Amino acid sequence: MTEKRQLTPRGKERRHQLMAYAAARFAEGGFHPTSVAEIVSGLGVGKGVFYWYFDSKDQLFLEILKDAQQDLRRAQQHVIIDEPDPVRRIELGIRASMTWFAEHRDLVNLFQFAATEERFAPLLRRGQEVALADAVKHVKDGIVAGDIRDGEPEVLAHAILGVISHLVRELIHDRGESPEEVADAAVAFCLGGLR
Amino acid sequence: MTEKRQLTPRGKERRHQLMAYAAARFAEGGFHPTSVAEIVSGLGVGKGVFYWYFDSKDQLFLEILKDAQQDLRRAQQHVIIDEPDPVRRIELGIRASMTWFAEHRDLVNLFQFAATEERFAPLLRRGQEVALADAVKHVKDGIVAGDIRDGEPEVLAHAILGVISHLVRELIHDRGESPEEVADAAVAFCLGGLR
DNA sequence: CCGATTCTTGACCGACCGGTCAAGTCATCC
DNA sequence: GGATGACTTGACCGGTCGGTCAAGAATCGG
Numbered sequence: 511m512t513e514k515r516q517l518t519p520r521g522k523e524r525r526h527q528l529m530a531y532a533a534a535r536f537a538e539g540g541f542h543p544t545s546v547a548e549i550v551s552g553l554g555v556g557k558g559v560f561y562w563y564f565d566s567k568d569q570l571f572l573e574i575l576k577d578a579q580q581d582l583r584r585a586q587q588h589v590i591i592d593e594p595d596p597v598r599r600i601e602l603g604i605r606a607s608m609t610w611f612a613e614h615r616d617l618v619n620l621f622q623f624a625a626t627e628e629r630f631a632p633l634l635r636r637g638q639e640v641a642l643a644d645a646v647k648h649v650k651d652g653i654v655a656g657d658i659r660d661g662e663p664e665v666l667a668h669a670i671l672g673v674i675s676h677l678v679r680e681l682i683h684d685r686g687e688s689p690e691e692v693a694d695a696a697v698a699f700c701l702g703g704l705r
Numbered sequence: 706m707t708e709k710r711q712l713t714p715r716g717k718e719r720r721h722q723l724m725a726y727a728a729a730r731f732a733e734g735g736f737h738p739t740s741v742a743e744i745v746s747g748l749g750v751g752k753g754v755f756y757w758y759f760d761s762k763d764q765l766f767l768e769i770l771k772d773a774q775q776d777l778r779r780a781q782q783h784v785i786i787d788e789p790d791p792v793r794r795i796e797l798g799i800r801a802s803m804t805w806f807a808e809h810r811d812l813v814n815l816f817q818f819a820a821t822e823e824r825f826a827p828l829l830r831r832g833q834e835v836a837l838a839d840a841v842k843h844v845k846d847g848i849v850a851g852d853i854r855d856g857e858p859e860v861l862a863h864a865i866l867g868v869i870s871h872l873v874r875e876l877i878h879d880r881g882e883s884p885e886e887v888a889d890a891a892v893a894f895c896l897g898g899l900r
Numbered sequence: 901c902c903g904a905t906t907c908t909t910g911a912c913c914g915a916c917c918g919g920t921c922a923a924g925t926c927a928t929c930c
Numbered sequence: 931g932g933a934t935g936a937c938t939t940g941a942c943c944g945g946t947c948g949g950t951c952a953a954g955a956a957t958c959g960g
């Protein structure tokens with residue numbers, strides 16, 4: 511899998527299969543304790559299959575991470591694109607994030623782990639900075655509109671992301687509560703904190 | 706180091722030295738990539754020293770985690786013990802947590818990693834449940850006193866912990882901002898969110 | 901000075917891990 | 931049906947890891 515490689519439809523599916531299964535195993539057992547041998551044998555294929563589609567175990571992980579970040583951002587953007595009111599945009603963003611994580615619970619652990627190792631952290635940080643920039647923009651708009659109290663927009667945006675990620679991990683990921691209810695509480699808390 | 710072992714003062718110091726140095730290395734390079742050989746050679750001692758004081762690498766990690774949790778809780782309790790007003794207790798707890806993490810930056814990463822592996826997560830969770838229970842108590846008191854709006858106390862408490870942990874990681878750990886300023890913003894956000 | 905106990909050393913071990921590769925299979929197109 | 935390139939196999943390799951242990955050094959009460 512050095513450089514790009516031409517993939518037939520069948521090949522693309524194998525790739526997806528590997529990424530999905532590996533993500534699940536990483537989430538369950540951790541990245542390091544889950545060996546490549548374990549992944550391929552769980553899928554009933556030889557080890558060569560893995561290295562046909564990926565350069566290394568690290569690269570696979572990075573690719574999983576990247577896909578996840580893109581997908582999450584797409585879900586957020588899709589929902590707020592038509593909303594002019596900045597406060598409502600924040601609310602919709604919170605709700606979209608919660609439902610997305612509820613549908614991709616495996617990725618909660620992966621994001622968390624990625625932050626703890628230097629070779630994965632930069633990619634993760636890049637994604638978080640994008641999310642932060644989005645939030646900051648809406649907060650600034652809200653301040654201008656007078657709907658949000660004056661304050662450092664970056665810190666406020668971080669606080670919102672903190673509420674989201676923590677509630678996702680504790681209530682949705684660990685306890686399986688409904689994303690709608692959790693989102694209601696998160697929105698109420700955050701909008702109160704902004705006003 | 707099977708069972709307890711009688712430790713002389715010199716021995717206790719070695720133990721602390723090992724725990725502190727290992728924690729720093731784990732925080733910097735991650736738990737798995739940091740080998741026992743690396744730890745002992747960084748300290749200039751033989752590998753037998755490690756296994757004289759600890760049963761295993763895992764046990765060392767658990768002990769670091771346990772000590773850290775106890776120390777953090779002690780710092781929180783110490784500060785709020787004389788404060789009767791529940792809302793002020795929450796504020797003081799937030800401030801104490803921020804300054805504690807500012808003084809123990811290494812442990813931010815360790816807590817984060819611990820949540821991603823099943824063998825460490827239970828211990829971490831136990832500590833977080835204690836912190837949550839503390840917060841829930843204050844929130845309930847605040848609701849009774851009429852200073853906090855009605856709502857599920859558990860969710861509100863989680864939201865507070867989320868703000869703390871995220872701001873600690875992003876602003877104090879990563880960017881090295883002053884814990885006092887960050888705490889000011891966190892307090893303002895959280896108290897707004899509760900009211 | 902002696903024996904007992906605490907502490908230290910570092911060569912060594914079996915297990916496992918990520919990654920390679922020569923060989924072979926399968927699908928497809930001419 | 932043969933040739934081409936996509937895919938698959940699994941034995942194998944070098945290296946590292948957590949952990950062991952026989953041997954010795956340091957400390958200390960008596």
